[in-house]
Amino acid sequence: MTTARPELWEEQARNRRATAFLIIAFIALLVVLGFGFDLFLMGARADRGGATVPFIPIAAPIALLVGGLQAVGGYYGGASAVLASSRARPADPSDPREQTLLNVVSEMRLASGLPMPKVYVVPDADPNAFAVGRDPEHAAITVTRGLLEQLDREELQGVVAHEMGHVRNLDIRTMTLVAALLGSLVLLSDFAARSIRFGGAGGARGGRGGSRRGGEPLIILFFVVWIALVLLTPFIGQMMAFAVSRSREYHADASAAEFTRNPIGLARALRKIEAAAAPTTAIGRGSAHLCIADPRGRAVNEREGRVASLFATHPPIAKRIAILESMAGARA
């Protein structure tokens, strides 16, 4: 087995495209929200009475700036916040199981050619794992105590390889950014919704008295769409975060198979993790998308239906196992 399987690369390329699209959509949403705010609440388009005042967007750049600042904040502070909130402690080499974990992480860092990440253990009986950090040099891999106790070495290797996949593919960075973008989207839409309520349709907000009624049908249409966006943004953003997370799980599974050359190890681990479907209480809702399996232990992740898919942070485990097994089959 001296060559990486080509199908692994294909899978990665497909996932990368999907993710790029989702992130662009995220940014577009920010921009549209900002422009709509300019247009309808700040009265930037005050062209009534013939005198066309040039359109100067104020809210749009502010929206982008706030989003950017929040991303920077999350970029540097997000990882330690997640680790602290899940009560993670550094792995202890004097404990045999945690020594094995450290060894397995070292094996996977060699297989991936990445620097050695920090290794943490969460005292929780439910098997789960996640990776955080702003880049591979500052990455941390965390597993629960339950994972160490329930998986054998080969399975643990699969899970660690999956997390190293998240590190190598820079998912850890993207997920931090997505979380920050989501935060700012929710913040902005909340702000816009309040402004609509308080400012009213003929609000006296803005120095130019941007009261506008009537107008071209196109503007009205945009206004309706914008209001809908303002109200729905928290949900749309949430779904996007979930979708990004879902495609990345397949991606990391593919990387794990590439590192270990043993997709079956991870497939077996996923089966065990699924069987222990109790919620991982130590890991909060906000970090759900980081985990190898949904820590909320929700049934929503087990179905592939359309509505269920929209709200799940993770793809159905059965589907992931099937893909991993087909990789193993393709090699035989």
Place this chain on the structure above:
Amino acid sequence: MGFLLVFALVPLLVVAWAIGLYNGLVRLRVQVESAWKQIDVQLKRRHDLIPNLVNTVKGLMKFEQETLGKVMEARAKAVGATTVAEKSAAESALSQSIGRFLAVVENYPDIKSNQSVLKLQEELTTTENQIGFSRQHYNDLVMRFNTQQQIFPASLVAGMFGFKPAEFLQIEAGERAVPSVDLSLT
């Protein structure tokens, strides 16, 4: 004016693009070299570990002195090897002797449950795995480096600056079998 701009821009873009390809190739070459060094680091680590590990279980495994002795012997040969061919033969013999030792331990359930034996098993397994995975990573990088050199248009840049394909490491069948020794935790 517009024409002149285009005439000036096109060569600039081509050069910038060629620089990008060149840098990509250099980066891969550096990665291949450091992956090669990493294998040596791991082999050295194994040489350093074995005497200590064997000493900790010597007393417990009196009846398997021969297997342990063979591991030490193979280690001595690997440390003493000078030429590349000698080295690779000695290292793979060492891997095989460790594999045999791990298989033998499986035959003694009472010994297998001993803490220091378990620790030894784990250390040997991870050492073998770490060597195996460093080699795998080296070969992965060699494949990417060599492919990159052959793909047009990077092949033009590779040819111009005399990039040469790197050599794959042959991984022997006996050696590859080692990580599959099942050492279940549960």
